[in-house]
Amino acid sequence: MFRLLASNTQSGFRPVILRKVRGNTSSLKLSGTSVDFDKTPIQFRNNSTAAPMGKVDRFFTKASADPLLKDALSSSGNSAKLNRFEELLVTANQVNPLHNNSLHKQYFETIKYLFNMIKDDAVKDYVSRNNVFQYANLLNNSVYQNRTSRLSGSRNRDSDQYQNNTLNNDVMLKTAILDLADNIVSGHFKAILDAPTLRVLLLAMFQFKMYPEMISLWEAGVNDDEVSAIYLKQTILSVILPVTYDEKRFDYEQVLQIYELNTKDTPTVNFELLGTMGKIAIRAGDYTRGLDCLETLLHVYELNAKANRKLVLRSLSELHLTFIGSCKDINIARHFFDKVVEGxxxxQVLLKAPHVQSLLENCVEVDEPVDTILYFWKATVGHYNAEQSDKSNLNSRYAILNNSFFSVFFRLYPHLTQESYAKLKEVIAIYATIKPIDEFFLNTVISNYTWNDKVVFEQLIENYSIHNVARSPVSYRVILKKIGDIQEFDNAEILARWNESLAHLDASNYTYIPIADWAALRDATIMSPFRDQREQFYLKVLDAYKNYHQDERACLRFAKYWLNRSDYIEQVSRVSLEEKPQFNSDMEVTIPSFRKLRQNVDYKKVTQPMFRPRRT
Structure with a gap:
């Protein structure tokens, strides 16, 4: 179905990437020297020179405080509302709040204003084509900004911080994106809809994994004769076809038919669509066609003007990564992997952790030797360590990589043996030779540990001290949680670990026991496989520290967890409903003298109304 060129047209640019993978075969139809890049936005733009930052600061301060701007929704003049909308839209598109905390909150408040304004018919009925494109592009960029903000912060955050701005922003952005999609499906913007707007909207939906909604939006457009041509443009197909294949809406042959029908009368194929077809081919196991697409993209890169090469390179990079992460022929995957780590x-290809994660899983699926898996992990750690990249982004990549590796490791070595123990020590030693052992690494090892041997587990814990690891509350929680799987720990040892965790919280200026710590204690005791030996002890600790919750909301959140757990609620509710409950545990729970930790709330008073109706 793909148009093939004679092999003699492929002799111009055959880089080393294709050598040793296959011989000189024919490839996909080349794009000409002038590629139609359509109205492709630079998705994650750097606008450091787009607008003076002082002006932007002043504008956002005004946007968040000026009652005139806040009252824009109720302005009596349609023109005034539209002008406000356009002013906010232009300014928001000029700002990158990623590394400016003072702008971050105001930036998302402005997006919220825009979302509310576009719901007003006085704005929605009069926006221009460019307005809608800018709005869709802003939403798409904002999803990335918000996700990056979340990942770039400390990964040792407490889960009970109520003002979770990134979560609130995600909810708002999802709502705004779906609202825009609904308006498009209903035909509200039919007269001004174009492919660039549709494309960035689909990309925004893709970031939130709204795959069924993407397919529904696309199919509704394809079936509308007035706008179907827009939905079948190559730039749109490049976004939607992988989703339809992965979601099993179309099989591989059907995807090829759609591609052929919509490219047969065009002189060139868009580079993004070439990359998309290559990725789908690799996932379908058609590696020859995938290589064809890669070679064709290399020719596009050679033939196009320098100004366009950055966009072609992005498609090349993504296709290259697909060979690493989706190719089940590990020899081919390794060839592409080695090209990245060897430079x-x-x-340029940024070796993304999810693709390596997929590579490791593929190795397991096809029964590759452990040493092959170890090679990919070690090489990736070394590659990341050599990169001059933002530390916070690297931390998230290490976390994904190491979690995947140790998940695989303990599946391959499910039991403690001399061989498995030696291999684990080898792995830790390898990591230490590449970069310093840190908390992220040790937390990941312990979280994935499945041998349930107390001696080895305590040896792992000793590494925090051996390597002088700076610890956060997370490491104490990880340890306590994992103790729930190890029968050899008695209640006295669990209490000692609990006290260590509280001492660290106190030294870190916490005034309350976070929900995450209560969850770790719960998993170590009453929710562990050894509930019979640990339940009464858990209740005794809960009764002693019940008023150390953060506030009433934390108490309600804690209690809510138990309401639908009929096997536990009878016992847990005793702490709330009985005046002086007595528990069948010989452990003496003594509250030490804290510097910062304190009682903050009357737990019984707050939770009694929740438990009383449920008590049987």
Missing amino acids: DLPY
């Missing part, structure tokens, strides 16, 4: 490429 032996005519284009």
